[in-house]
Amino acid sequence: MNDILQRVKEIDIRQVARDLGFDVIQTRRMLCPFHVEETPSLVFYPPPQNEFHCFGCGKRGDVINMYADVCQIDFKTALEELANRYIPNYEGYGSKKTRKIDVKSIYTRKPVEEKPFVFQSKFSDIYEDFQKFCLIQPATESARKAAEYLRGRGFDDWTIRHFKLFVIKNYGVANEYLKEKYDTSDLIESGIVNKAGNLVFFKHPIIIPYYQNGRIVYLQGRTIGEPSEDTSKYQFLTGIPRTIFNIDSLKPLRGNAEVYLTEGAFDCMTLVKQGMSAVSLGSAKTFKKEWAKHFKKFKIWIWFDNDSAGQAGTRDLMEELHLNGITVDRKYLPDDVKDINEYYQKYS
Ligand SMILES: [Zn+2]
Numbered sequence: 001m002n003d004i005l006q007r008v009k010e011i012d013i014r015q016v017a018r019d020l021g022f023d024v025i026q027t028r029r030m031l032c033p034f035h036v037e038e039t040p041s042l043v044f045y046p047p048p049q050n051e052f053h054c055f056g057c058g059k060r061g062d063v064i065n066m067y068a069d070v071c072q073i074d075f076k077t078a079l080e081e082l083a084n085r086y087i088p089n090y091e092g093y094g095s096k097k098t099r100k101i102d103v104k105s106i107y108t109r110k111p112v113e114e115k116p117f118v119f120q121s122k123f124s125d126i127y128e129d130f131q132k133f134c135l136i137q138p139a140t141e142s143a144r145k146a147a148e149y150l151r152g153r154g155f156d157d158w159t160i161r162h163f164k165l166f167v168i169k170n171y172g173v174a175n176e177y178l179k180e181k182y183d184t185s186d187l188i189e190s191g192i193v194n195k196a197g198n199l200v201f202f203k204h205p206i207i208i209p210y211y212q213n214g215r216i217v218y219l220q221g222r223t224i225g226e227p228s229e230d231t232s233k234y235q236f237l238t239g240i241p242r243t244i245f246n247i248d249s250l251k252p253l254r255g256n257a258e259v260y261l262t263e264g265a266f267d268c269m270t271l272v273k274q275g276m277s278a279v280s281l282g283s284a285k286t287f288k289k290e291w292a293k294h295f296k297k298f299k300i301w302i303w304f305d306n307d308s309a310g311q312a313g314t315r316d317l318m319e320e321l322h323l324n325g326i327t328v329d330r331k332y333l334p335d336d337v338k339d340i341n342e343y344y345q346k347y348s
Pocket of ligand 1: 035042
């Protein structure tokens with residue numbers, strides 16, 4: 001059985017897609033059957049990888065996953081059907097009939113009614129007012145620890161000012177301030193407070209603001225040091241889509257300038273401190289199709305973390321940028337460091 005699984009996994013995924021009735025263009029792309037779109041953003045990686053990845057909705061998998069999800073059947077049935085159809089002399093127990101699917105109806109499957117997200121400038125008003133408030137608060141023990149932590153990560157005053165990082169010096173006071181000044185519904189909509197009406201950055205007092213066209217469009221919180229087990233290092237806004245960190249810095253750059261794409265904001269800040277142009281995408285797998293336009297005129301370096309997510313993300317993103325006609329290459333980290341920030345801490 002394991003042998004069959006392996007052999008089925010090796011059936012050219014593009015052939016299976018074609019046989020199902022899909023139109024594979026440029027030998028490796030097709031309209032994604034898993035979300036509604038007008039231009040094809042599902043990419044096939046030919047054997048030996050033999051996988052697909054959609055840059056529109058993020059869905060990915062191997063040939064069996066694709067077949068199962070398109071036909072809306074379980075993995076075992078998909079495996080059996082594929083073996084019957086493609087493995088010569090396979091003596092399975094399933095029926096030998098070939099499945100026909102209605103590709104047209106798949107593409108016109110009614111999408112789940114979802115209100116498209118519209119970013120409102122009143123969110124920026126709230127974020128910026130919140131930042132201003134935090135900056136003028138008197139220093140606290142928490143603020144001192146945060147400053148010490150940032151220095152320990154290699155960030156000097158210039159970097160902190162340059163990226164306009166700030167610290168929630170007293171959670172209770174900041175929480176009260178927002179509640180008094182704004183309608184709870186606006187605060188919830190902006191993602192800065194949770195459904196219970198409290199500031200989401202309870203354990204994440206270091207705030208990294210994301211700017212776009214000079215305005216704050218996103219806030220990311222960070223714990224001071226390593227978090228306790230039940231907490232994650234970062235806290236994000238509720239229901240607000242992530243944007244690219246430091247994107248405004250690309251505006252004044254000339255064509256062909258070298259730009260680094262990093263995972264974390266701290267990695268990006270580290271490179272900028274070294275005099276390089278860099279943005280952060282948030283993680284190795286958050287890249288959105290519509291972001292490619294920002295990178296068209298540059299020479300792009302991908303410099304992700306030294307782990308399996310970083311490796312896979314690098315491979316996918318190189319493909320995607322390359323298909324968009326963007327010049328792209330990758331940087332490697334030595335084996336003994338996990339990310340750019342650690343690299344510069346250790347080797348400079
Ligand atoms: Zn998709």
